[in-house]
Amino acid sequence: MDHNQFKALLKLHEIEHEDKWLEQFDSAMKGDGQAIVNIAMLFKEYGQYDEMYDLLDKASEQQNREAMYELGNCYFEELGEKGSEQQAFSLYKRAAQLGHPDAMNNLADMYLNGEGTAVDEQQALNWFKKAAGLGVPEAMFTLGMMYEQGLGTECDESQAFAFYSQSAEQxxxxxxxxxxxxxxxxxxxxxxxxxxxxxxxxxxxxxxxxxxxxxxxxxxxxxxxxxxxxxxxxxxxxxxxxxxxxxxxxxxxxxxxxxxxxxxxxxxxxxxxxxxxxxx
Incomplete structure (x- = not known):
């Protein structure tokens, strides 16, 4: 999609702030990682999945952790009938290793539920702790559940309540x-x-x-x-x-x-x- 085609897309969907989006699109075409992710997410919103995948693939190759995370989401959701849990797992893991908090949480979920990988409660616990340490409320909640139920660790009521409380406060x-x-x-x-x-x-x-x-x-x-x-x-x-x-x-x-x-x-x-x- 070139500049004029993108402009036509904006007009077709009556998307506001046309000048801002055109500037973002031009930056994305020049290789700006954040702009690439922003335009990809706009494509996702309006069902332009082929264009979305192309951009997220490009940014992921640049080691853009946000692109990896969003691409993992798209593969997990099988948008445009592409992707798989295994591909999502791989992308979440790469993004998590680069420090993406939400990717850490999603990776932990996949370890906990055996999605795209074998169940590994200890790995799940470790990644939930990392995500919680970076402020992800969902990870705090799941840690509460794991300590309450003894998943990947011994049951610990005080730890369970502490993590539930942290999550609730968030x-x-x-x-x-x-x-x-x-x-x-x-x-x-x-x-x-x-x-x-x-x-x-x-x-x-x-x-x-x-x-x-x-x-x-x-x-x-x-x-x-x-x-x-x-x-x-x-x-x-x-x-x-x-x-x-x-x-x-x-x-x-x-x-x-x-x-x-x-x-x-x-x-x-x-x-x-x-x-x-x-x-x-």
Whole structure:
């Protein structure tokens, strides 16, 4: 693709900041590594996969770790029906060895799950630790899970809680929910604390975590860590229902069956749709 063809692509998709993108494209054609990655990601967004692969291959040959990481993602997703887990693994490993934090995390995931390589929990643990040390919240969360379950290491409740906490403080939604559950149930050596549990459920719910949203409703319904409030409970059950939670929808139906026949009918229809989605 030349300069004029790229300009036509920008106009076709009504992409804003044309001058900026044209400047980036020209820099990419001159071999600027970051510009190559930027243009490749634009091609990815608009389904120009052949052009995307060509650019990422070119930048990877220049030992550009960001290009290796993004190319690994493309191969893992098999975009344009190209790539494989083995190729993704190889690219993540090369990028990780060059210090790319997210590539370290993805490489660790592949070792943990046996994707593109044999399962190796010890290698997974080592790479998750490196990624966590560079601030990757997902790696912190997975380390919490590994220490909790004894994967690649001995079970260690204090380490598990510490890594979950680090991840939650970095706003990882699964970690926020997990910390909420730990406090709700009194796990990993922590005292049961419904107020702290609700605090973390609320934070996770802000990021549309369905189970956290359901649990907030449950807390309001039964008064765990908060004064009982049926109306607020139903409000959060509705939110969980809209996120696809079947049990929350049943709660809403039951509530309206006693208070509002029209609303009950509407929510029964939603319950039927969710049931069908589950069993399709």
């Amino acid at each position: 706003h990882d939604v699964e970690a926020m929910y997990r910390i909420g559950m730990i406090y709700f149930s009194g796990e990993l050596g922590q005292q049961q604390d419904y107020e702290k549990a609700l605090e973390w459920f609320l934070k996770a719910s802000e990021q549309f975590h369905v189970d956290a949203t359901y649990n907030i409703a449950y807390c309001y319904e039964y008064g765990y860590g908060i004064t009982q409030d049926k109306e607020k409970a139903i409000r959060y059950y509705k939110k969980a229902s809209l996120l696809g939670d079947l049990e929350a929808t049943k709660k809403v139906v039951s509530y309206y069956e006693m208070t509002d026949a029209v609303e009950a009918s509407k929510w029964r229809e939603k319950l039927l749709v969710l049931n069908n989605d589950i069993y399709e």
